[in-house]
Amino acid sequence: MSRIVIALQNDYADWEPALLMAATRYWLNCEVVTASPDGQPVISMGGLKVATDIGFEAINAESFDALIIPGGYAWEQGTAFDFTALATDFRDHGKVLGGICAAASALAATGVLDDVAHTGNSLASHKKYAGYRGEARYLDQPQAVGDGKIVTAAGSAPDTFTIEVLKALGLYGPEAEEELAAFAAEHRRPA
Known part of the structure; x- marks a missing residue:
């Protein structure tokens, strides 16, 4: 059973990890653990109050x-956690590391994206x-990008972010594809 930790902080974008959390927990029987900087409850951008399972100090790649990090306004407010040590730990241990929206830019700041294909809200x-040195590997596209065990996405791409994380975990098979196809159906162009 895969163990996935979702690193939440106040004002996180609640829609960004939601599909991934449901897909891995409900359909794929993974253990999903939520974490906050101090283990205390956090409140999302949408006002959802989450009582987390652990504090960030309990997160480690072993x-x-x-490790999945959703975006949100913490970075714009200057209150975001510095994920450098955690991101480097997961990358160095060959574990899946995902950042979406502002969290993709936070991963860029750590240097873990410098040598892999990646995306985010914008190159800017x-x-x-x-600390970002990965401009040559940046892909300006609306879908998530997975390169090995590192997955990034714009905040507008929670569907493809979920798919790329599942692929990185080795969990994207026919069952997951069938369940997740319904969420991407609105993006198909009519014939």
Whole structure:
């Protein structure tokens, strides 16, 4: 059973990890653990109050198969957690590391995206971070990008983010494809 930790902080974008959490927990029988900086409840951008399971200090690559970081306004407010140590730990241990929206830019700031194909809300949002050196590997596209065990996406792509994370975990098969196809149906053009 895969263990996935979702790193939440106040003002996180609640729609970004929702489909991934439901798909892995409900359809694929994974253990989904929620974490916050201090283990205390957090409130999403939509006002959803989440009582998390653990604090960020309990996250490590030896205990989890994936670290997923949703975006949100914490970065714009200057209150976001620095994920450098955690991101580097998961990358160095060959574990799945996913960032969507502002969290993709936060991963850019850590340097873990410098040598892999990646995307995000925009290249400009990544370039706001002085430590980012991955411009040559940035893909300007609306769908999520998976490169090995690292997955990034714009905030508008929670469906493809979910699919790419499942692929990175080795969990994307016929059952997951069938269940998730319904969520992407609105994006198909009529014939």
